[in-house]
Amino acid sequence: MNQMPLTVRRAIEVTGLFFLGWIIVLGRDLLAPLLVAFFISIMLLPIYRFFHKRKFPDAVAIGISLLVLIVILAGIVWFFTSQMRILIEDFPTIQKNVMKHLTTLSEWIGSKTPFSTEEQTSFVKEQSNNLFTYAGNLLGGVAGGVTGTLVFLGLLPIYIFLLLFYKNLLLRFIFLWFPRDQHEKVEETLSEMQVIIKSYLFGLLIQITYMTILLGGLLMLIGIKHALLIGIIFAFLNLIPYVGALLGNIIGVLLTLSSSEELWPVVAVLGTIAAVQFLDNNILMPRIVGSKVKINALATIVGVIVGGEIAGITGMFLSLPVIAMLKVVFDRTEQFKQWGVLFGDERPGLSPMAIPVLRWDTKAVRRQLERENDIEPTDASDNPEDKKKE
Incomplete structure (x- = not known):
């Protein structure tokens, strides 16, 4: 049998990737919770195996693992909501500081541009009305988003339980896709994927913890209000590569500006975030994750x-x-x-050309x-x- 031409093989690969992406987009509401459950179930494997080795029934070992997960998530949610409650209690002060900063900004714009204070006020009111209209339309979509989130959270523990309960069946299914002479390579690939996912996800948990404590603690020592809230928001957003750190800096600056009448805390927050992020990227995270x-x-x-x-x-x-x-x-x-x-x-140091x-x-x-x-x-x-x- 003649071997398929290389150009045809590459065309089939690209076409297959296109259709795979199309399937993923169409089925994202099903695949997203399933993928999250898959990663979480790999993290829970050490707990499950600990109880399984001690002759606990599968259902009980999985139930204990899920209980540990629920306790950890409940602790995170409690901590975040407690910080948000403190922020809401300070809302009158925040409103006062925001108005002061806006007045200062208006005076500076008036001194540098031909726009008067009245024109600026009119512009702000007009944009505010547009913003409220947009927010009203957005709230209609949020109602559907809340329903989707509740469905997501409801399916997650079910998926985790079933993935752990049927893990041996799923592994057998994977091996049956390949001929016997490739089973050793398949086993090696699955083992390495498990190690990489576990090291990465456990590393993220550790990173969230020390980023919240380190960044929040340093900001508290400097005297920044809502320091722990800034720390936990930045720690979670920092999990999104590149984009998350930028969003974390913006939110940190906005929270600091709204909570203080002066500008020096903003510089302190930006400097502290930069120092902590440098320490995280170059020293702590590479040692913790240690991925191949x-x-x-x-x-x-x-x-x-x-x-x-x-x-x-x-x-x-x-x-x-x-x-x-x-x-x-x-x-x-x-x-x-x-x-x-x-x-x-x-990356090669020299050109393959x-x-x-x-x-x-x-x-x-x-x-x-x-x-x-x-x-x-x-x-x-x-x-x-x-x-x-x-």
């Missing part, structure tokens, strides 16, 4: 945008672990290795690029084709 997979910035940003378009905030949070999972699969599949290279951070060896898919080249980019080597087994090329 590094995703390049281009793939991360595109993944966050695509995830946001498909499933909103949930998709933005899930984008990075999904890309990491896909990279593990692509790296171990001969047909899709080029996509693994596209997602990865194994000038150095032909960089065009080859060999184990030696991959190891060299991993060393140059300070990436832990994968555990992929040697391929016969690699050995021939080397």
